[in-house]
Each structure stands twice: as C-alpha cells, then as structure tokens.
Amino acid sequence: xxxxxxxxxxxxxxxxxxxxxxxxxxxxxxxxxxxxxxxxxxxxxxxxxxxxxxxxxxxxxxxxxxxxxxxxxxxxxxxxxxxxxxxxxxxxxxxxxxxxxxxxxxxxxxxxxxxxxxxxxxxxxxxxxxxxxxxxxxxxxxxxxxxxxxxxxxxxxxxxxxxxxxxxxxxxxxxxxxxxxxxxxxxxxxxxxxxxxxxxxxxxxxxxxxxxxxxxxxxxxxxxxxxxxxxxxxxxxxxxxxxxxxxxxxxxxxxxxxxxxx
Numbered sequence: 001x002x003x004x005x006x007x008x009x010x011x012x013x014x015x016x017x018x019x020x021x022x023x024x025x026x027x028x029x030x031x032x033x034x035x036x037x038x039x040x041x042x043x044x045x046x047x048x049x050x051x052x053x054x055x056x057x058x059x060x061x062x063x064x065x066x067x068x069x070x071x072x073x074x075x076x077x078x079x080x081x082x083x084x085x086x087x088x089x090x091x092x093x094x095x096x097x098x099x100x101x102x103x104x105x106x107x108x109x110x111x112x113x114x115x116x117x118x119x120x121x122x123x124x125x126x127x128x129x130x131x132x133x134x135x136x137x138x139x140x141x142x143x144x145x146x147x148x149x150x151x152x153x154x155x156x157x158x159x160x161x162x163x164x165x166x167x168x169x170x171x172x173x174x175x176x177x178x179x180x181x182x183x184x185x186x187x188x189x190x191x192x193x194x195x196x197x198x199x200x201x202x203x204x205x206x207x208x209x210x211x212x213x214x215x216x217x218x219x220x221x222x223x224x225x226x227x228x229x230x231x232x233x234x235x236x237x238x239x240x241x242x243x244x245x246x247x248x249x250x251x252x253x254x255x256x257x258x259x260x261x262x
Contacts, residue, residue: 002065004029004204005050005081005173010059012042012049012228019045021228022059027173032195032205034219034236036212038248042228043208047175051083052076063173082171084162084179092151096142096161097133099150103168104129104136133168139201140164140194156187163194167203174198176207180214192218216240 003026012020020042027033035043048054050061052073061069068076091099137143140160145153150161159179166174176195180188192214199205209215215222216236224232224239226248232239239245 003027004064005206006062007046007050008060008062010046010049010056010061012045012054013057019228020049020056023225023228023230025223025230025233027204027206029172029204030199030202031220032199032207032218034215034222035206035208035225036210036215036222036239037225040227041225043225044177045228046225047083047177047208051081051175077169077171080170080172081175082166082169082173083175083177084166085177090150090158090161090165093149095147095149096153096157096164097137097146099161100133100136100164100168101129103165104132104170132170136164136167139167139197156183159183159187159191160194167198171203173204173206176205176209178208178210180209180211188214 005027006024007026008024009022010020010024011018011022023042023046025033025035035046037043045054049056052068052071052075055070059069060067063076063079063081066079068079068081071079091102094102134143137146140163142157142160142164145157150158153161159182163174163176163179179191179195183191188211195205195207195218207215207219216239219236222232222234222236222239223230224242224245231248232242232245234242
C-alpha cells in the first residue's frame with residue numbers, strides 16, 4: 001500500500017539527548033492522524049524534523065513517494081506540506097487578508113517581470129490568488145475581520161488565522177501543532193469541526209494535541225510517543241484501552257480513563 005507520508009526510523013539527537021529514537025509512522029490520504037504523548041515525548045521535534053525545520057540525525061522521510069529527508073521548509077511547502085505552530089505565528093502589522101495573501105504567493109505563477117509590467121498573465125494570476133484568499137477567509141470564518149490588523153485579534157481568531165496562513169500554501173498534508181491550546185471548550189469544538197471540514201475538502205491532517213477529548217473524538221488513528229519512542233499506534237478505542245499508554249501517558253486506571261471519554 002502506498003502511503004501519502006512515511007517516516008522511517010527517524011532519529012534526532014541533540015548532543016547526548018535523543019529526542020527521537022528510530023520513530024516510524026505513516027499517514028494515509030484522507031485521514032486525521034493524532035500524535036500524542038507527555039511533555040518531552042518528542043512530538044514538536046517530530047514536527048520540526050518532518051517539515052524540514054530540523055534535519056534528522058538518521059532515518060528517511062517521504063511525501064507522496066518523494067524523499068524529503070533533507071529538504072528545507074520552503075521545499076516541503078511547495079511539495080504540499082504545511083504546518084501550524086504551538087505559538088501562533090502571524091505578521092502582526094498586516095491585516096488578516098494580507099497575512100493569508102502572503103502565504104498564497106507561494107502558489108503564484110507569474111514572475112517578477114510580469115508583475116512589474118502588469119501583464120495579462122499577472123492580472124489573471126492575481127485574480128486567481130484573490131479568489132483563493134476569499135475561500136480561505138470563509139473556510140476559517142475570518143471574512144468579517146479581513147481588514148483588521150492581526151495584532152488586535154482575540155486569541156481564538158489568531159489560532160484560526162494561523163490555519164488560514166497554512167492553507168494559503170495549498171497543502172495536501174497539514175500538520176497542526178496543538179491547535180486547541182488555550183481555547184475554551186466551545187472554541188475547541190469549533191476547531192474539531194474545522195479539521196473535519198478540511199479533511200472533507202481533501203486535506204490530510206496530522207494533529208498534536210493534549211486535549212484527549214478532541215483527539216479521541218476527532219482522529220481516525222493515533223500514534224503515541226514517549227521519550228522519543230513510538231509505544232503504540234491504533235484506533236482511538238485501541239489507544240484508550242492500551243495499558244502501556246495508560247501507564248506512561250494518561251496516568252490513570254483504565255476505568256478512570258474510559259469515564260473521562262464516555
């Protein structure tokens with residue numbers, strides 16, 4: 001079976017610290033994969049390695065069958081991989097629309113000369129990008145504040161803008177790093193709905209999240225890390241009842257864990 005994304009035995013060392021230890025996992029087209037584990041398990045390091053922010057010490061990474069092990073982030077983005085960050089990263093002085101426009105230019109076809117000369121090809125390209133920005137604004141429900149500067153937005157809006165910026169690169173695979181962090185239960189529920197809409201639109205998703213209610217109700221499959229090692233993989237019901245996961249991460253008895261997610 002051909003997977004959309006695969007990581008083979010990826011290891012990342014920082015001096016004597018092994019942050020990832022021969023970790024392997026795959027993502028299939030059209031699924032939502034959860035990546036969970038306690039603090040320090042290696043989840044963010046894993047995101048940084050697979051998106052090219054960090055180079056692995058060893059191992060191999062493939063996207064749609066293409067080796068991207070040593071590819072920098074701008075290359076992985078052009079190939080169809082995008083990510084959001086734990087701490088919202090936006091251009092604070094730009095408007096909501098301008099933030100998303102900046103990301104959309106990754107897909108622009110016209111070069112510098114056509115842009116300077118305002119050729120018909122450039123104008124057509126610009127019209128296409130404008131339409132793409134409008135779609136993204138509606139998708140993340142920010143159309144009503146498109147002219148507002150990012151620095152003045154409420155936190156929940158900033159989180160949605162972070163996703164909008166990632167969508168601007170036209171990804172086939174979207175990695176979301178703790179999208180529900182700092183949100184209230186209602187906002188977390190809206191994030192889950194948004195993730196499902198993105199998946200239904202054709203975007204495959206990998207999500208790191210500490211909110212187990214979000215993970216268990218949203219994901220098709222879950223990979224569990226602990227001290228940089230993969231200790232479990234399976235459907236939410238399998239992960240919920242896995243004794244090793246309960247002991248190392250959930251830290252509760254099976255009965256307590258099931259009660260939390262009933």
